[in-house]
Each structure stands twice: as C-alpha cells, then as structure tokens.
Amino acid sequence: MGSSATIAWSPFCLTSSFNRRFAIILLCCMLFPSALSGPVYSSISPNFTASYYHYIDTSGAFLASRNGSFQAQIINLKPENRSFYLVVVHVSSRAIIWSANRNTPISESSEFRFSRDGMTLFNDQKQPIWSTPHNLAPVTSLQLLESGNLVMLDGANNTLWESFDLPTDVIVAGQRLNVGKSLVASNSDGDLADGICSLVVGNNDAMIRWNGMNYWELSMAPNAVRNAWAVEYMVMNYTGVYLMGKNGAQVVIRIPLHSSDDVVDDPSAFRIMKLESSGVVSVLKLSSGGSSKQEFKTPDDSCRIPSTCWKLGYCTNGGTCQCAPGFHSASSSSEPICVPTDGSLALPGPCNGSQPNITNIKYSALGRDVDYFSNDFSNPMLQNVNLTACKNLCSGNCSCLGFFYSQGSGSCYVIENQIGSMATKMSWSTDKDRLGYIKTIVVGTQIGVKGSKKSDFPVLVAILLPSGVMVIAMVAFLIWLRRRRIKRRWSRSMNSKLGRGSSMSAEEEMDFVSIPGLPVRFVYEELVIATESFKTQIGSGGFGTVYKGTLEDGEDVAVKKITCLGAQGRREFLTEIAVIGKIHHVNLVRLKGFCAHGGQKFLVYEFMDRGSLDATLFRADPVMEWKERYNIALGTARGLAYLHTGCEHKIIHCDVKPENILLHDKSQVKISDFGLSKLLSPEESNLFTTLRGTRGYLAPEWLTSSAISDKTDVYSYGMVLLEIIRGKKNSSPQMRSANSRTDSNRGNSRSSPSSVESGQRPIYFPLFVLDMHEEGRYMGLADPRLMGRVASEEVEKLVRIALCCVQEEPNLRPSMANVVGMLEGVMPLGEPQLESLNFLRFYGRRFTEESRLGGDDEQNELRLYRQPTGTNTSSSYNSLSYMSSQEVSGPR
Structure with a gap:
C-alpha cells in the first residue's frame, strides 16, 4: 500500500478534475519553477495572457505601477473557495481599490487576455465573463499609474479606457466620481459581490441608499458646508471630501477631514474613501501591514443605517438591537427572525402579484417612539387623508409590508418590498407625529398566493363565525361610539372655556389640505394644555412672545405666539410655514409644528434648555x-x-x-x-x-x-x-x-x-x-x-x-x-x-x-x-x- 505522500502527489489516483489539475501544476512548479511564474511588468503589450497559476509565485501579480505602489493581481480572498478576482491593490496596505469581475469570480486556471481589442476575462469553459468595450481604437499598451488607475493606451499614449471610470466601492485621492456614477458596497470583506448599499452622486448632493431607498445625504454631516451650485463630480483628498461644480471651479459641498485644531500629519499618506459593507461611508488613512485609521465616517449614528439590525429589528443607543414593539425573536441566531407577539398573526409571504384578501389583514402598531429611515427621504404616498385611507392603500397593495401615518399632516408613507431595521424616533426623525403599522395576516390565510399548491402557514379548517363574536363586535362598537361622544363633548367644553368660535370652515380646512409639506398641525387646545395656558414666558422678540411647553409625550417645546403678521392671509402663512418646516440642519432650531387658530398663529420649536447666547x-x-x-x-x-x-x-x-x-x-x-x-x-x-x-x-x-x-x-x-x-x-x-x-x-x-x-x-x-x-x-x-x-x-x-x-x-x-x-x-x-x-x-x-x-x-x-x-x-x-x-x- 502506497504512502499518503505518494497518493497525494499522484494525479492518476485523484478523482477530482480540479485536484488533478492542481497536482499537475504543482509538479510543474517543482520540476520547472520558471515555466509558470511570469515577471511583474510595468507595461503590457497586446497578446498577453495570465492566470493565477502563471503568477502563483508573485501572489497573482503581473503588472505594477512605476514605483511599485500598486499592482494588478489575480487573487483569492477566501482560500477555502475557488473565487478569484482581477483587482488593483495598494501594495503596502493590501487594500483593494478596484475589481473587474466582482460579481463573477473566476478560478485559479481561468485566463486574463490582453489584445489590441482590450482586456477580457475567461472562465474555465473559455467563455468571456468580463471585458472592456470592443469599439475602442486599437490598443497598444496596458499600464498601471501611480495613482492606482489602470489604463489602456493607444499608439499616441492617449487614454482609451481607465478603471477610474468604473469604480467599485472605493475612490482614491484625486479620483473623480461624476454625477450619475456610484459606489456599491461589497457583501463583505471576503465577498466582493455587489451589496445592498450604494453611494450615488446626484445634481444636488451625494445620497447613500439601501435597496434603492435613500437613508443619508453627504451634506447632512455635521461639519458639511454647502454653496448654491449644481454638482458635477465628487472628489477626495487629504484635506476633505468635495462635491464640485461649475467645471471644477466651485466647491458645492465641502466636508473637511481636519478641524482647525488638527495637524495634518502626513499629506502624502494613502487615503481612500470607501462605502463599507455596513453602509457607512469612511475616509481611511492606510498604512503598511493592513492597518488603517478612520478619519471620517457618515452617518455617525449606526441607527440611521437600515441594515444595522435585522428585518424589523429596533435600533437604540447607537446600535443596540432587539425586535420592534409588538414582535419577538423566533430564533437564537445572531440575526433573529422577528415574528408577531400575537401568535394568531404572521408576516405575509412572498407577493406574486395577485390581489390580497383584505379581510384577513391586520396591522401591528409599532408605538410612538419608533420611526423608519426612509420616511424623511421620500414623499408620502398619500397626503391629507385619514388613517383608514392609509390602511386601505396598504391592504390593496400586495407589495406593501407596512406604513407610517402622520396624524398632524395626514401623510401616508408606505414600506414596499423590503423592510429594514427601525430606530428610535427621537434620534433622527423630523416628524414626531408619525405612527408605524406593520401588515400581518391571520394564521391559516395567506395574501398573494392564490392558486399556490404550497402555503407557508398551516391551513385552518373553515368554521362558521360564532354568534358570540358578533356580540363582542357589537359591544366594541358601542364602546367606541360612547368614547367618541365624550370626546366631542369635551372639545365643545374646551372651546367654550377658551373662547373658541365655531369649528373650522370648509375653506380653512381646504387650505390645510391643499398645501403640501406642512409640518405637524397642533390643535390650539393642545398648546393651551402644553403651556399651562401660556404660563411660562421664556423670551420675546420682534416676531412675538415665546412660552415653554411640554407635550403629551413629555417632550419640552418652545411655543412662539406670532404677533407681527398684521393682515397677512392664512394661506400665505401656511405656504411659508411649509417652506420653513422643510429646513433641517444641526445648527438650526427645528420647527416641530404650527397652529393657526382664528386670527392667532403659533409656531412650535424644539426646546433649547440653556436659552439664548x-x-x-x-x-x-x-x-x-x-x-x-x-x-x-x-x-x-x-x-x-x-x-x-x-x-x-x-x-x-x-x-x-x-x-x-x-x-x-x-x-x-x-x-x-x-x-x-x-x-x-x-x-x-x-x-x-x-x-x-x-x-x-x-x-x-x-x-x-x-x-x-x-x-x-x-x-x-x-x-x-x-x-x-x-x-x-x-x-x-x-x-x-x-x-x-x-x-x-x-x-x-x-x-x-x-x-x-x-x-x-x-x-x-x-x-x-x-x-x-x-x-x-x-x-x-x-x-x-x-x-x-x-x-x-x-x-x-x-x-x-x-x-x-x-x-x-x-x-x-x-x-x-x-x-x-x-x-x-x-x-x-x-x-x-x-x-x-x-x-x-x-x-x-x-x-x-x-x-x-x-x-x-x-x-x-x-x-x-x-x-x-x-x-x-x-x-x-x-x-x-x-x-x-x-x-x-x-x-x-
């Protein structure tokens, strides 16, 4: 019986074709070490072929920049997998700054070919899986510049193609990311495939997205400064991140990397701007050995990132996760499955486009402190509607998984297709009046699976509706009717005590309904109660008097009674309030809402407890x-x-x-x-x-x-x-x-x-x-x-x-x-x-x-x-x- 060493090295004893090829390659390397290990070039001419096997001694590197700062390599990030990528690497830090085939990895024997038509990657079946455009002029050389830019040149050294035009998840200092271009995060450090987060440069800002939905803008960074120009491209250097306009002559948005107290220790250090797989945009200062220093990141609050917690996870305290209110974990894994606490309910299954049976749908309320990331970055699906209309909208849409409803403005924000993690409303929401509702179905029924042979939930035997249920429903209706009458009676009593006239006219109500973008509308009685009949005055100025108040949820506010508007119309007032209410910045007092009560007008602001400067x-x-x-x-x-x-x-x-x-x-x-x-x-x-x-x-x-x-x-x-x-x-x-x-x-x-x-x-x-x-x-x-x-x-x-x-x-x-x-x-x-x-x-x-x-x-x-x-x-x-x-x- 042969030794294990003999079996291991004998290609005739191996059943796997991969193992046989690998053994042959290793034998060739031992017998003819120079045959399969090509040199690392500074410039490559057409009719060049490479594979990982060819350059195994150089760790897959076959092209280097003039000073050796960067290399083009064919590498494997996970030795246990046969997933190889053509990449550009910063040598001293080992950071990957570009990848050609991030979504279609190749094997160790797959070939990279460079010809006068450009670059092509082939798989093991000799089929092309990635290539540069074929309509270019004849290519004469392939070079890697000291900037990290991989370029193809013609005979006059004109650039025909460059990797900087096709960024992946990184840009380096000096590299431009033009309007319409984007960075797409990787799934993980070991998996370069496109993730679910992206950074897109738009005409006015750079937006960070999750599953195509915005959750952050670059200008929202606390130290960002903006000018009034259209954006043309984004660029980064050691002093800051810039969005440039006017042919590069005007800084539109600037985020400095160093404050006035910082000392720029090494301007020549290698820095990259990277969209991490977590959804954070970071500027990293890289050093040899793979270590890095984070000089900037945004968002700085992890709870602003929809992937921080799992589906229906509830993020608090900058990253602490649990299931959202009304849900509990059904798994002990690191990413538990959140299911309704009420065992008679379940989350809906996949939507196949058929109309759901809305009688089987119920909604689980999330509580007043919970909000969703997309609400502040999207327009409501409906405006100036009641809660029932919002529920009906979601119930009739198979892809709707839940919604948020703003009681003050009557706005309906719909969650479709994907649900990320939730977060505490106080940390980032611009509308404290939104309440969330998640769609659930009664166990035993399913929406959007008409005609399906297989159900995700057990089918209950249909039974007749007991008469006792009808009695319970009738009692519940009578209780609701009685509460409604009590509320109306209380409202009439308050109106009488406060000197309020008749209810709002149809014309006044139409003004509130027809003006989009209004912040929360407070009822006058709410402000009277919050301020204890305007008891505590905390300031006064040219526009009016300010009183301290406390809302029903315990939040302190400043209520400004406007006294200088003269004969200005109600509609004009509301139109301007809609404009002011959209303004959000860390150094501007946030307008929480307003009240227009007869001829009196009030603005409700967040409370600043130290007062004025x-x-x-x-x-x-x-x-x-x-x-x-x-x-x-x-x-x-x-x-x-x-x-x-x-x-x-x-x-x-x-x-x-x-x-x-x-x-x-x-x-x-x-x-x-x-x-x-x-x-x-x-x-x-x-x-x-x-x-x-x-x-x-x-x-x-x-x-x-x-x-x-x-x-x-x-x-x-x-x-x-x-x-x-x-x-x-x-x-x-x-x-x-x-x-x-x-x-x-x-x-x-x-x-x-x-x-x-x-x-x-x-x-x-x-x-x-x-x-x-x-x-x-x-x-x-x-x-x-x-x-x-x-x-x-x-x-x-x-x-x-x-x-x-x-x-x-x-x-x-x-x-x-x-x-x-x-x-x-x-x-x-x-x-x-x-x-x-x-x-x-x-x-x-x-x-x-x-x-x-x-x-x-x-x-x-x-x-x-x-x-x-x-x-x-x-x-x-x-x-x-x-x-x-x-x-x-x-x-x-």
Whole structure:
C-alpha cells in the first residue's frame, strides 16, 4: 500500500478534475519553477495572457505601477473557495481599490487576455465573463499609474479606457466620481459581490441608499458646508471630501477631514474613501501591514443605517438591537427572525402579484417612539387623508409590508418590498407625529398566493363565525361610539372655556389640505394644555412672545405666539410655514409644528434648555470659556451658510443677533427665527428695521437704498463675533486709556476735557477693534474675564474674520461658507480692507457724543444710527429703505 505522500502527489489516483489539475501544476512548479511564474511588468503589450497559476509565485501579480505602489493581481480572498478576482491593490496596505469581475469570480486556471481589442476575462469553459468595450481604437499598451488607475493606451499614449471610470466601492485621492456614477458596497470583506448599499452622486448632493431607498445625504454631516451650485463630480483628498461644480471651479459641498485644531500629519499618506459593507461611508488613512485609521465616517449614528439590525429589528443607543414593539425573536441566531407577539398573526409571504384578501389583514402598531429611515427621504404616498385611507392603500397593495401615518399632516408613507431595521424616533426623525403599522395576516390565510399548491402557514379548517363574536363586535362598537361622544363633548367644553368660535370652515380646512409639506398641525387646545395656558414666558422678540411647553409625550417645546403678521392671509402663512418646516440642519432650531387658530398663529420649536447666547455670554458668572465661544461662532456660521446656500429656497435671516442664537446643554448651537422674515407683509418689512434689539447688528445697506442680500447676514454675524470676543455688547461703553495711540489724526473726534483729565474716555468697540488690529495688538480685545486663558493668535483669527464680515461694501465681505472655511482652518484668513471700514469712525464719533449725553445703552444705540443734518459721509445713512418681503427672504 502506497504512502499518503505518494497518493497525494499522484494525479492518476485523484478523482477530482480540479485536484488533478492542481497536482499537475504543482509538479510543474517543482520540476520547472520558471515555466509558470511570469515577471511583474510595468507595461503590457497586446497578446498577453495570465492566470493565477502563471503568477502563483508573485501572489497573482503581473503588472505594477512605476514605483511599485500598486499592482494588478489575480487573487483569492477566501482560500477555502475557488473565487478569484482581477483587482488593483495598494501594495503596502493590501487594500483593494478596484475589481473587474466582482460579481463573477473566476478560478485559479481561468485566463486574463490582453489584445489590441482590450482586456477580457475567461472562465474555465473559455467563455468571456468580463471585458472592456470592443469599439475602442486599437490598443497598444496596458499600464498601471501611480495613482492606482489602470489604463489602456493607444499608439499616441492617449487614454482609451481607465478603471477610474468604473469604480467599485472605493475612490482614491484625486479620483473623480461624476454625477450619475456610484459606489456599491461589497457583501463583505471576503465577498466582493455587489451589496445592498450604494453611494450615488446626484445634481444636488451625494445620497447613500439601501435597496434603492435613500437613508443619508453627504451634506447632512455635521461639519458639511454647502454653496448654491449644481454638482458635477465628487472628489477626495487629504484635506476633505468635495462635491464640485461649475467645471471644477466651485466647491458645492465641502466636508473637511481636519478641524482647525488638527495637524495634518502626513499629506502624502494613502487615503481612500470607501462605502463599507455596513453602509457607512469612511475616509481611511492606510498604512503598511493592513492597518488603517478612520478619519471620517457618515452617518455617525449606526441607527440611521437600515441594515444595522435585522428585518424589523429596533435600533437604540447607537446600535443596540432587539425586535420592534409588538414582535419577538423566533430564533437564537445572531440575526433573529422577528415574528408577531400575537401568535394568531404572521408576516405575509412572498407577493406574486395577485390581489390580497383584505379581510384577513391586520396591522401591528409599532408605538410612538419608533420611526423608519426612509420616511424623511421620500414623499408620502398619500397626503391629507385619514388613517383608514392609509390602511386601505396598504391592504390593496400586495407589495406593501407596512406604513407610517402622520396624524398632524395626514401623510401616508408606505414600506414596499423590503423592510429594514427601525430606530428610535427621537434620534433622527423630523416628524414626531408619525405612527408605524406593520401588515400581518391571520394564521391559516395567506395574501398573494392564490392558486399556490404550497402555503407557508398551516391551513385552518373553515368554521362558521360564532354568534358570540358578533356580540363582542357589537359591544366594541358601542364602546367606541360612547368614547367618541365624550370626546366631542369635551372639545365643545374646551372651546367654550377658551373662547373658541365655531369649528373650522370648509375653506380653512381646504387650505390645510391643499398645501403640501406642512409640518405637524397642533390643535390650539393642545398648546393651551402644553403651556399651562401660556404660563411660562421664556423670551420675546420682534416676531412675538415665546412660552415653554411640554407635550403629551413629555417632550419640552418652545411655543412662539406670532404677533407681527398684521393682515397677512392664512394661506400665505401656511405656504411659508411649509417652506420653513422643510429646513433641517444641526445648527438650526427645528420647527416641530404650527397652529393657526382664528386670527392667532403659533409656531412650535424644539426646546433649547440653556436659552439664548446673550443670556450666557453677557452675564458675569460663570464666564464662557474661549473654546465654547469658538464652537458657538463656528456653529452659527455653519447654520447661516446652510440657509444661504444649502436650502432648496435661499433664506436670508435678516435678524442675526445673540438673542437668536440658542444653546443646549450638550454644547449644541442653533439659530432660531430663520425664515420668519418671509412671513412679513411689504409694510411690515420696513417696520422690521426698527424692531427693538436689532439695530446694533444692522448692515449699512439697511439704512440706504442698497439691495438686501446674504451679505447683510454676514455683517450681522461679524458684529455678533465681536461680542463673542469681548463678552459684552458692542454698544455698551468701552473705556480706553487716553495715553494709547491718538485717534484724532485718523478721523476720530477728540476727547472731551473731562475724559482726558480722568485719563479714560468711552469708545465704540468695533472701532476699538479696528484700531487695535492696525496696531497688531489683539490680547487687549479678548474678554478680560478669561484671565489669559486664550492665546493672541486665537483672538487675532476671530478679529480678522469679524472685520472682514463688517466691511461697508457687501461685495468685499466673505460668504458664510468661506467664513466656515476660515474658522475650520481649511481656507486662509482674509485681510480686511481698511478703506471699507472707515465708516466705523463715523459710528465711533456718534457713539462718543451720545455717551457723553448720558442715557441707557439702548437709547445710545438708537441715536448712534441717526445722521445729524449736514453730516457728510461716504454713504447716505439718513433714510430707511423700502424692501419687499421678496427682497428680505431671498428667492423662493
């Protein structure tokens, strides 16, 4: 009996054709090692053939880039499987950046052929399973560039084909992903086949999709900045991810990879942007040996990804999974099967297109805290309908697996074909009023299997409906009828107590029904109960008074009672609310809903528990630290940049001031009252310029006939930034030593004798900042309460940005997107033009004069902007301009 070694190496003793071929190859390698191991080329000419067997000694590599950074290989990711792929690999990190045949793997003996017609992969039966286009000009060479791009060239070295045009799940630095192109995630690290997640570049954004349904957009990243241009392609480098437009001359969306505090350690390091099999988009810094560092990922909340949990899994706390409410696990595996808790119900089987029997369908409610990822990215199937209509829609559709219904707006969102995991509504939903329902069927019946010989559920013997069931149904109907009458009686009682008139007219109801996109509509009585009859006032401003409230589910809200709308119509109000309600950004206060009750109008916002910036910044104790001030400045800039360039309809805030910058206990910064200028009538637009608490932040163009633009908000932001630096209002007196540099030679009024004698005199802080900037002295501008806890260069950075923002000429002011770039350190600091800041000297003179007259800060602030008769300045500040609400709000 032969030894095992003899049996193992004898091809005549092997029954498997694969084993026989493998043994022959190994014998040839032992006897003639050079015969089957070809060299790794830097350029390949036509009539070239390769297989894994041919290049087994080089791990399947047959082509390398000039410096050896990349190789083209035929590799096997799983040794236990005969699944080989033609790939481009980054050598030092072993990262695969491109694959030709990800969905059709070949064997170790399958051939790769390169001819004058291009590249082709053949399977074991010599059939082509992948190739480049055959209509190309004659090809003369195949090369792998140092960028990782595999290219075919003609005789004049013109590129005929390149792998960068056919990305898989990765792009490298400098590689463009054009509009319409996409990255498709792999099934897993060991299976390169197309997965269910994709990243698609569109005309306005880059969308991440699961089974063709959007669940995230690249611009939703917290540090993303957007400009108003159409997207042409996406590209990534070591500084950030960019969506470019205008022939590559304009950054449409920018996501910086490094904050202003980070140091770019190695710009030459190899980085890739990859759509992971999990559905996360990552930017990875790769190093030798296969290790990597994640520099960016989105979404950062795992519960936003529909594949985080299994079908009907419920994701909480960033990735904890369990079955959704009303369901339980029927399996002990890592991905359990969630089935209805009610044993008499089951999930429907496959749909074959036949009409379901709707009498056998029941719906399992998911609870108030559960929402679904696609609801915020798709339009409702129906609008302004009741719950019954939504149920009937799903019941009549075999492919419908469930739906979400919004009680406030009457919107019906349908789940079809596939169900992913659910998530907690509080973490990401824009509509807290949606309730979910999953379709189930009574056990023993099946929908969509008419004529089927095999059922997925046991068939119960049909029995007559017992008379007792009819009695129970009748009792249930009487209980429902009684509750309905009680509810109506309570409503009439509340209307009487609250002075409410008759019910809503048909015309009013039609307005609510016919305007799409409205947020949740609250009933007036709900707001009365939530606010305890408007008991706790937490703020007031030009648009109205704000009250704290608590909804029925325990969520705190801020209820703003609008008081400045005058005779504006109800429909106009609702139309603008629909626009405002669609605006969502991490640095903008979210509008939760509204109420139109007779002539009264209310807006319901999320509650920010730390109140407004002025309440925290200007108080004596505790002192706001510099890092928090910087983050507030950055968050405010991001919010304004989104309003100016990231919204579907450009919005100019028109009232940027500390009172409209709100803070939350988790260091969140959000802008409030954005878009409310859109609610003004033309007559009220003029009044808006005189609202209390606004004048200190008005750009010069408000007081002239100049047009109002987004640069008006930039000016106001600059004034707020100066107050963040100083910790006091710009209009409150700032005492300056008379021994410091004399200002009279530079246009300032001379000090009064009394102030000179005392050695100090009041000055206008923005002018003081300008003077100190010219002298290069910045530490004297920071809030003295910080007691040296801030460096001079940090103060200088904010001072220079602020002065750029408050320049008199709007065209010289940076855009808010550029302000964000300067704050983040990805753009160089601007240099303020001193001649465009001379108007501050006029303001400074007026301030000094009014300060000597006495009076409180507000009176001085109002007098500051009144030009005396006969004063000649570079601009005409003696008249208020007339502006329509169109000019105030921007284009719609």
